[in-house]
Amino acid sequence: MTAVRTFFWQGIEVPFRAGESVAAALSGANIHGFGKDNAGSQTRYFCGIGACQCCLVRVDGRTTEACLEPVHAGMIVTALEDGDA
């Protein structure tokens, strides 16, 4: 049996399947709100194709669309509002 691969969302370990997006893995963990963006709106998965910019998160410090970003083991994913420090 292969070991379960995980990444980190807000410091919590979340399992994922190889080849899926950060957003898909978060959805699998029943995480649907990704915190507030710079304009104060709730971010969340919406269009799924990188067009709406509603699912922006920080991946290893870089702002990117959760729906386009392939997830990797050990990846550090945080909400935009928690990445300013």
Next chain:
Amino acid sequence: MREADIIVVGGGPAGVSAAVEAAKSGLSVVLCEQRPALGGAIHRQPAEGAAPVAALPSLARRWQSLSAKLSASRVEVRTRRAFVGIDSTGAVLIDDRAAGKVEVRRPRALILACGAVERVRPRPGWHLPGVAAAGGLQVMLKEGRVPEGRVLLAGSGPLLLALAAQMTAAGNPPVAVVEEGDPVSRPLAATRLLTHPFILPDMAVLMMPVLLRRFLWRRGTRLTEITQSADMLSARLRAPDGREERFEVDRIGLHDGLRANDFGLTADPPSGLVILRAGDLREVLGAHAAEADGAEAGREAAARLEGRPSCGSRSAMRRHRALQHRLSRIFAPAQGATVLRDCPDETVICRCEGRTIGHLKEQLAGPDAVSARELRLNGRFGMGACQGRFCSEWALSLMSELRRSAGVPASPPDFAETGVCRWPLRPVALSSLANAGIYDDTRTERHIEGISA
């Protein structure tokens, strides 16, 4: 590495068939796709270990056939590459998302095949977490994450039934599909679909779970409001007879049709570069049309670069256009066209900037006429990160609704009037722009040329 003769953007049926056809000429072709895998919306592939979603009968084995042709071709495939635009010198800018740098490319031809985006009309609560575009839920489903819990699908069009059928097959049918049209009340229009026999098996697959009553199909019904209470979403529906009904669900998928993903593209590109549009980006006609249209674009690009006359007429598109026209009549809203100004003032139109219907009314209330450009620059509608992809259509149509109700007849201004037709066509990291450059190995070639000169 040499510069490719032709760059194709978009790895769906239009882009792949364009690349395959163009490469037959012997010209060098690079195919760029923003995701890690090809397929596009229709042929999206499952993540490792996930069960694939069965294709509709008319599309069965189409992807296997296309990808076999691609493997046999000399097309170079580059994934995680997003098209950023064309600069004033005719350079094609491609964001290499994995490397975090923008590639500056100078092909002789560019074929754009970036598909369609969904239209999602603003409704109170559409911006809440747990509410997604129905196509967004379908992306997850195809990649192997079946939307869990109680799911409601609402809006209009065949995509809602397709997603409902796929969710049913995956073991979690939606609680209900809320369709604004009433296809059953238009038997004559439905009969005309018989002139397109290739989609009849698809329709049978879509209708089977409806006939088996695996989910409720509320026709002629409009979702008028979404509210959040504790962990649940509450959807309010209005039936044709005015009766109201509420559904408590975990997730909601909205869909009000598709539109070409041609945002920000200028009508008059810089000279010297052949630019062709293909598939849903050119005209939303579906996967079959996209594949044929892409092939046509690939042949045309090759012919133009080789100075041959391009003979393609794209006349096959007429049949697909007739089909789309019939489908849109069948799914026409039974309660008449929606009027945005009837939504409460606090309804969000532009999510990125948090701008509401009330904000728009305020901006238009002044004595001077407001232009589409001012709506964006002063009102911040369409000013945010999505660059107006999800709000401009609605902000502009509300503006003309309000003008009409004030006695000024006006059709909605064109998207181009907002003044956003320029690169970057999508957000790109400043660091990626700062790293922009020609390919390392091209630089090496130039360096070597410099030494030997």
